[in-house]
Amino acid sequence: MSPSTEPTPTAGTVTDGRVGPPALDERPDDVFAVVTGLYAALLVAPLVTAGVTRVVGDPAVLYLVFLGGLVFTVAVAAIAVRRIRGLPVRLGSTRKRWLPALVAPGTVAVAGAILVGTGQYSSADGLLGTVAAVGGFAAGGILGIMARSRYSKAITELAESHATWRAAWSDRRRRPMQLLGALGVAGGIVAFGVPVVWNHPFLQPLANVLIPMGAVVFTFGQARTYHATSAGLEQQMPAARALYEWDHFEGYTVAEDAIVLHRRAPWRLPLIYDRDDIDDEEAVVSALDQYLPRLPVA
Known part of the structure; x- marks a missing residue:
């Protein structure tokens, strides 16, 4: 049997809908990294704050915990995402780009069901869960649209017009x-x-x-x-x-x-x-x- 003649993606080529190294070698842009960080923060900050409400009831302290969790998570997640080369294009090339939007409300629903089942649910949990579900769904949807846009741009720039x-x-x-x-x-x-x-x-x-x-x-x-x-x-x-x-x-x-x-x-x-x-x-x-x-x- 003769060796495979399937082309290997090289700089400036499109093979089977996949982008070659030029796009995959690029680090995510700052806007994509920040939106990814915001998505992560909208899941992490409400979760951390909900945990703190079990030991602290002062609204001022809870506000600082929530705000600090947002800022810290955005910064850490954005820096981490900037290190993953080709992430927007890889994510935008499949329907998995919509998973982040679905993960947020799904995670909140599971956590809420556990709290209700164990009798630990409170009105604060409901408010924080709403923030996480709605905010995460919105940020995840925007993230999916951004990934799709970057994939589309990378593909069409290499294709014949x-x-x-x-x-x-x-x-x-x-x-x-x-x-x-x-x-x-x-x-x-x-x-x-x-x-x-x-x-x-x-x-x-x-x-x-x-x-x-x-x-x-x-x-x-x-x-x-x-x-x-x-x-x-x-x-x-x-x-x-x-x-x-x-x-x-x-x-x-x-x-x-x-x-x-x-x-x-x-x-x-x-x-x-x-x-x-x-x-x-x-x-x-x-x-x-x-x-x-x-x-x-x-």
């Missing part, structure tokens, strides 16, 4: 999402006001969910920049990037009002580009033709 364009959804396709989002926000506002005449325990949590979700849905279809490369299709947002490999899509269609990229996962929304927004439609279609089949318009 075919076309770049900026487009939003067509008005006809965007209106239903805007209506749905507006209804969600309106429903959340009503849920906030109803307790004045009917105080139900589920209304406040419902409002907390409806308003932010409605706001997010309302923004669906906003203009984004897209970059077609040999590694996949990159979506560039104001503060983030996402790279979709070509096998993520089933194909594309050219409708009267828009070019639509259909994802293989039926529950994922398609990518839609208003044809009037695209400066060079021929270049976009040519780039898509290299990797995706053109499907008939339904």
Whole structure:
């Protein structure tokens, strides 16, 4: 049997979606390191403070313990992360990038269940647990987005570029999402006001969910920049990037009002580009033709 001819990643190459040494040799940037430190601190500081409440009840002391735990953990974790070369790219290359966001509420839930089961749960534990769960989930989500963005940038910088364009959804396709989002926000506002005449325990949590979700849905279809490369299709947002490999899509269609990229996962929304927004439609279609089949318009 002849020896394997599988290429070894070298400087400036992309192999099977993996980035070669240039990106993997880089230390994490300061912003990524600090956000990682903040994520760790939002888990450690509440845990330490909850432990101290068992022996100290002075609010001033507990505040200093919490604040000191935050600052110390951020500093130590950030310094440690800066030593791990290629961490953002390695993390951003897999779906494990979302694990930090899930670990925070999961850890809090387990700890809360143990405290309740042993009869040691207190209102202070609930407050600190909320800080850890919500803060850790938010920081972990931001960390995942940052890792994905750095991976996308590293891949596309080494890949062959075919076309770049900026487009939003067509008005006809965007209106239903805007209506749905507006209804969600309106429903959340009503849920906030109803307790004045009917105080139900589920209304406040419902409002907390409806308003932010409605706001997010309302923004669906906003203009984004897209970059077609040999590694996949990159979506560039104001503060983030996402790279979709070509096998993520089933194909594309050219409708009267828009070019639509259909994802293989039926529950994922398609990518839609208003044809009037695209400066060079021929270049976009040519780039898509290299990797995706053109499907008939339904």
